Amino acid sequence: MEIAAIGFRAKTGRAIAVVLAGTGKTPTFVWREEVSLADPKFPATAQPYHEVMEMPWSDAAVAVQPLVDAIEKRASAMLRAIIADMQSRKIHIRAAGVAGSPPRNIEKLGNFHIRAHAAEGILFRRVLEIAAKENNLHCLAFSDRELVAPPMMKEIGRMAGSPWRADERLAATAAWMALRGAPPLAGNTRSTR
Secondary structure: OEEEEEEEEEEOOEEEEEEEEOOOOOOEEEEEEEEEOOOOOOHHHHOHHHOOOOOOHHHHHHHOHHHHHHHHHHHHHHHHHHHHHHHHOOEEEEEEEEEEOOOOOOOOOOOHHHHHHHHHHHHHHHHHHHHHHHOOOEEEEEEOOOOOOOOHHHHHHHHHOOOOOHHHHHHHHHHHHHHHHOOOOOOOOOOOO
16 A cells, blocks of 8 residues: 555635655655535534624633534544545555644734634634544644745646646645655654655
8 A cells, every 4th residue: 555645724714635645755645625524414514713703702612612522523524435535446545644823812803704714714724623633633733834845746637637826836845745654654764754
C-alpha cells in the first residue's frame, strides 16, 4: 500500500481536500475535491454562527452547539469515506494537514457579523482536526496566513490539472507537511522527514 496524507484548506461550510503520496523528497498527486462540511439535513450548518450572531457571545456559544455537533459528525463521516475510498485504491492515508483560520479570541469583536465569520473560520478548521483524530490520523494544523506553498506545488498542480488555485496549493502543502511529519509506521524505522 502506498503511504499518503490528506490536506485540507478549511473554508466556511466546506473544504478543499488534496491527497498526496510518497515518502521521498517529492510527493505524488493522488486526488483532489471540494468537500461539504455542512449537513444537508440542517441548512444552518453552512453558517452556524450566523444563526446566533445577535446573541451575546456566551449565549451564542451554547445555542450553536447542536449545529457544531452536526458539523463534527459530518466532517468525521466525510473523512472516513475518503479514507475508505483511498484504501480501495491501495493508498493508506495516515496523516492529515489542516490549513485554516488561526485560533484567536473573537469574544471581544464588536461587530456581530464579523464575529460570526471569524467564529466559523475557526470552527471549520477545528472540526477537520477533530475528524482527523477521530479517524486515527496524525494531524498537523496550520494558519492559512502563515503556510507558504513550496515551489514543488507548481509541479503538483500540473499533475492535478485545473483548477489549481491558492486554496488547492495550501491544501496540498498541508498534506505534504503532514506526510513528512507523520510518525513512522509500526515496525518501520525509516523516518518520513
